Amino acid sequence: MLAYTIRRLLSLGFVLFIISVLTFIIMYSVPGGPFEERQMPLQGAQRENILRKYGMTGSIFERYIAYVSNALQGDFGYSFFSPTERVQDLIARVWGPTIILGLITIVISFPLGVWLGIQAAKRKGSIIDIVINTFATAMTVIPGFVIAVALIIVFSARMRLLPSGGWGGPEHLVLPVIAYCLGPMSTLIRYIRGLTLDELGMDYVRTARAKGLVERLIIPKHVFKNLMIPLITVFGPTIPLILTGSVFIETTFRIPGLGQYLVSSSVNRDYPMVMALTLITAVIWGITLLVTDLLYARLDPRVEL
């Protein structure tokens, strides 16, 4: 296990290297840029200074080496659009709200989704099943940004109960958390319901029933273990996704979070931000995948690492 983990961490380092090279090459070779003559007409010396400040002088090879050696010392350069701040400080500042929002969302939506999914499966065809399933289905088929806008119209514009956006007190959290939860929760409900129904048709469930196991113990003692593997492989990787924020939720509710920067940095060609965000996401995903696989092997003895 330890050897496997070390091997995986080493390969994660290699993956990071590849990704940084890839991103660098794409950024370098894509036509246009933030300091084009057309975008920003500057005198020769000024231009030189600006380009030097942002590490945009020299060949692609020199730039890459400079970037990596700075990055390894914890300096990711200046964001083009927030030149007073270093990238790492900017990210640290805006990530807070996103993480708060994401953690609350995960803590609420994951257990609730799994629980509701199992309840629906247990009572297949009953009113409860139909209600849960219809709700989950409706929430899956309506895009998140429409739900977010609908929530604002109902709860802020009409009923004037909650603020329509912004960041601050706990009242600012309610609508974004609801909007953010509905997506993962309804997907989970539908997925878990399907899986549980599958499992309930399996021989081992019949055996458990045949040997006289009480019905209410079958799911916690037998079925749940078998749900864990697909649960981890399918929904484990969505955790970092949630924690890096949703641009739709953050723009609709005007939350100063990381999700917005994921999009704006790319649209604005804010290369230092793009680079840093790509690497951060890559690290988080790499670690999530490693944890996923380790759990995988722990939970299913048939899987060898």
Place this chain on the structure above:
Amino acid sequence: MASTASASNAPTPSVLSLVKPTSTFGAVWRRLKHNKPAAVSAIIVILLMLVAMFAPVLAPYGYDQSIIQDAGQFPNAKHLLGTDLLGRDLLSRLIYATRSSILVAFAVQLSALLVGVPFGFLAGLKRGLIENALNMVVMIFTALPGFLFSLFLLTAFGAGISQLIFALAVTTWIGYARIMRAEVLRLRNRDFVIASQALGADLWHISVRHLLPNALTALIIAIALGIPGTIYAEAGLSFLGLGIRDPIPSWGKMISDGIPTLRLFWHLIVFPLLSLSITTLSFMFLADALRDALDPSNIRR
């Protein structure tokens, strides 16, 4: 495709021997036929494809034909679903939007499948050097933040249908690769695979007769959910202004264009939203029905 899934060759218990023997495909079809939501969904999906194909014939107006004195009308006799603020007939735009949304979704899923499935299959099956190399590629692409990468590609290469398909496919295929790899890892040490190996079956036989059919259920569900998923991704990119280029409509673009005026002109958002939702529902019901029909342990029904 469906014919490989259930255990038609298994020795049948006495109850089943009373039933007229049919092919596996026949059995799956029989189960599907009796599932009303699935039958309706199948019809809807077929209709959608016909609408997408014959959009120019069906649409009463052009998608960018602006009749300015009719601007902002609610549904009426002349414009069945009303018009938008530029006086464009909503029904016609919806019909053309079906075309672009369906086209993008199918093209993205197909290209993602063609790359992802063989890839994930090999990554799960092979050991040693090949496994490590393939897993490395899986890791790199999984670690690349998907939506960010799509955005980046679109801002780099510009908006447009083919760029959109490319940008979405690049980030979609890895999902299929991962599902396929997980399925093969799950199945590879099962008794029936080992037994088959012990009986001298070669890799091809094991793959085609045991691994692929058993992975099919997961894959079919993923496809049926992936198609609306792509429609949503396109809708999201449209919301950010990076989807299909004006004036060509898509459902997602019509919805996000309607959001600012939602409280006044509800029809601008309701009809595209309904199209999107009904389409998604149809694919979801189809996925459910296929899952039930393909599941050999569901023999009771």
